[in-house]
Amino acid sequence: MxxxxxxxxxxxxxxxxxxxxxxxxxxxxxxxxxxxxxxxxxxxxxxxxxxxxxxxxxxxxxxxxxxxxxxxxxxxxxxxxxxxxxxxxxxxxxxxxxxxxxxxxxxxxxxxxxxxxxxxxxxxxxxxxxxxxxxxxxxxxxxxxxxxxxxxxxxxxxxxxxxxxxxxxxxxxxxxxxxxxxxxxxxxxxxxxxxxxxKRRGVERSDITALRAAFQMLAQGEGAFQDRARRLGEETDSAYVRQIVEFITGGSDRSFLTPS
The missing domain is CATH 2.160.10.10 (Hexapeptide repeat proteins)
Known part of the structure; x- marks a missing residue:
């Protein structure tokens, strides 16, 4: 009722x-x-x-x-x-x-x-x-x-x-x-x-370390932002980093906020 x-x-x-x-x-x-x-x-x-x-x-x-x-x-x-x-x-x-x-x-x-x-x-x-x-x-x-x-x-x-x-x-x-x-x-x-x-979601330290390294590459690597992301996808074993790569290389109607 x-x-x-x-x-x-x-x-x-x-x-x-x-x-x-x-x-x-x-x-x-x-x-x-x-x-x-x-x-x-x-x-x-x-x-x-x-x-x-x-x-x-x-x-x-x-x-x-x-x-x-x-x-x-x-x-x-x-x-x-x-x-x-x-x-x-x-x-x-x-x-x-x-x-x-x-x-x-x-x-x-x-x-x-x-x-x-x-x-x-x-x-x-x-x-x-x-x-x-x-x-x-x-x-x-x-x-x-x-x-x-x-x-x-x-x-x-x-x-x-x-x-x-x-x-x-x-x-x-x-x-x-x-x-x-x-x-x-x-x-x-x-x-x-x-x-x-x-950390609150319990992500493994190894994945957090991989994400930190990936962010540095996105911020300071050579080439355009999407080119850096594609190179990341070829080099990483972390599912979290691959998630970022797929997000960047997927379809979008906007550009990206990039590391300052």
């Missing part, structure tokens, strides 16, 4: 999972599917063609599944899919996709989206991602697993942020960030590796 406050509005067609709690003055639209154990605290709007995974908790005044903030959007049917066990804090906004961007915005599992942050249309957000207060992720961005984006950051549209990277507070990120990278500064610069994050 679900608990639905008498002041909440549940439109016909909405699907409410077993054990969900919908608090005072919430609105759940007709195209919404809530998984088992979802908790909408109060004054939460969930609308559009939106699916929210089990045990996700959404705090007051969040607006989830509204139409994209994109002038090209003409009302086409698009979606927002949010995974399980996310914590979505006050005033967070997450928009559905656009036809030109594939039609879907995806958010993974076990994320923390702090107060006031924004996830725009057609983004793909991985698992265990943390977006800190009042940061904005623009349209079409891809943020891989275990990324942390600090407070008051802006991430430019189409940017990719690789797994395990960390973005310092007050940074503007305009280009792709390699996996496990550390970005700092008002106009974000690649300033090293997220060594603390690697």
């Amino acid at each position: 679900s608990q639905i406050h008498s002041s909440a509005i549940i439109e016909d067609g909405a699907q409410i999972g077993e054990g969900s709690v919908i608090g005072p003055f919430c609105l759940v639209g007709s195209g919404v599917t809530l998984g088992r154990g979802v908790h909408l605290k109060s004054h939460v709007v969930v609308t559009g063609n939106t699916t929210i995974g089990e045990d996700t908790e959404i705090f007051p005044f969040a607006v989830i599944g509204e139409v994209p903030q994109d002038l090209k959007f003409k009302g086409e049917k698009t979606r927002l899919e949010i995974g399980a066990r996310n914590r979505i804090r006050e005033h967070v906004t997450m928009n559905t996709g656009t036809e030109g961007g594939g039609g879907i915005t995806r958010v993974g599992d076990d994320g923390l989206f702090m107060a006031g942050c924004h996830i725009a249309h057609d983004c793909t957000i991985g698992d265990r991602v943390i977006i800190v207060n009042n940061s904005a992720i623009a349209g079409h961005c891809m943020i891989e697993d275990d990324v942390i984006v600090g407070g008051l950051c802006g991430v430019h549209q189409w940017v990719r942020i690789g797994q395990g990277a960390i973005i310092g507070a007050l940074s503007m990120v305009t280009n792709d960030v390699i996996p496990h990278g550390l970005v700092q500064g008002p106009r974000g610069e690649l300033d090293g590796l997220n060594l603390i994050g690697l």
Whole structure:
């Protein structure tokens, strides 16, 4: 059984999972599917063609599944899919996709989206991602697993942020960030590796040493940035270094933040 406050509005067609709690003055639209154990605290709007995974908790005044903030959007049917066990804090906004961007915005599992942050249309957000207060992720961005984006950051549209990277507070990120990278500064610069994050995740010392050496080669080696990455791929046995190589040599709509 679900608990639905008498002041909440549940439109016909909405699907409410077993054990969900919908608090005072919430609105759940007709195209919404809530998984088992979802908790909408109060004054939460969930609308559009939106699916929210089990045990996700959404705090007051969040607006989830509204139409994209994109002038090209003409009302086409698009979606927002949010995974399980996310914590979505006050005033967070997450928009559905656009036809030109594939039609879907995806958010993974076990994320923390702090107060006031924004996830725009057609983004793909991985698992265990943390977006800190009042940061904005623009349209079409891809943020891989275990990324942390600090407070008051802006991430430019189409940017990719690789797994395990960390973005310092007050940074503007305009280009792709390699996996496990550390970005700092008002106009974000690649300033090293997220060594603390690697250690917390229990990465072997040998892999951390290999990543340090790889970063030095990317920073100081001969040739263009992508050429250095390809040489790394030929020389390394570390899966972590190969992950960086594949990220750099893969397809992208942006250039890369390179070591300063």
